[in-house]
Amino acid sequence: MNQETVNKEEVLAATRAWLEKAVIGLNLCPFAKSVYVKNQVRFVVSEATHLDGFLEELDRELDLLAAANPEEIDTTLLIHPTLLPDFEDFNDFTIIAESAVEEHELEGVLQVASFHPRFQFADTEPDDIGNYTNRSPYPTLHLIREASLSRAVAAYPDAEAIYGRNIETLKKLGIAGWRALGFSEKAK
Numbered sequence: 001m002n003q004e005t006v007n008k009e010e011v012l013a014a015t016r017a018w019l020e021k022a023v024i025g026l027n028l029c030p031f032a033k034s035v036y037v038k039n040q041v042r043f044v045v046s047e048a049t050h051l052d053g054f055l056e057e058l059d060r061e062l063d064l065l066a067a068a069n070p071e072e073i074d075t076t077l078l079i080h081p082t083l084l085p086d087f088e089d090f091n092d093f094t095i096i097a098e099s100a101v102e103e104h105e106l107e108g109v110l111q112v113a114s115f116h117p118r119f120q121f122a123d124t125e126p127d128d129i130g131n132y133t134n135r136s137p138y139p140t141l142h143l144i145r146e147a148s149l150s151r152a153v154a155a156y157p158d159a160e161a162i163y164g165r166n167i168e169t170l171k172k173l174g175i176a177g178w179r180a181l182g183f184s185e186k187a188k
Helices: 008-024 032-037 051-067 087-103 129-134 146-155 159-180
Strands: 041-045 075-079 110-115 140-145
Touching: 008 032, 008 041, 008 075, 041 051, 051 075, 051 087, 051 110, 051 140, 087 110, 110 129, 110 146, 129 159, 140 146
Parallel strands: 041 075
Antiparallel strands: 075 140, 110 140
């Protein structure tokens, strides 16, 4: 899947299904539901044909999110379905994305989280179920307002236990259960 024609509606539908069934449905992020049901999540599907173009879109989205009223746009998912199918390349790109936050002088204002169909934490095997906490249908940069995240964490009891609880949830679900939700590894 490299630079083929992108059907934005299919990409958005798959991303929404992942958000609804996995992130919210499995409660992988207990903060996601409130902004999603209030339509405060901005979904952007990139059709950039090279990394420079994708970086330009990231720059625009960082500025747009920083300037937007949080009641209208609280968080952004910047999705690129074809440009970074290899996880290691995507992971390297996230370092550049995090640097963009600094370049825009938005440290402490925005942060970037990353999701990928083949996401793999350091020192894990590719099929380790813990990796699925960050597996999305397409390579995705999640631009998050730090103030919103801080408020959500403060209101959530035992927020530091979320990751461990997610691992237990996914262990119970298993890879077959993950696939039964309709998710597969699209990018290679």
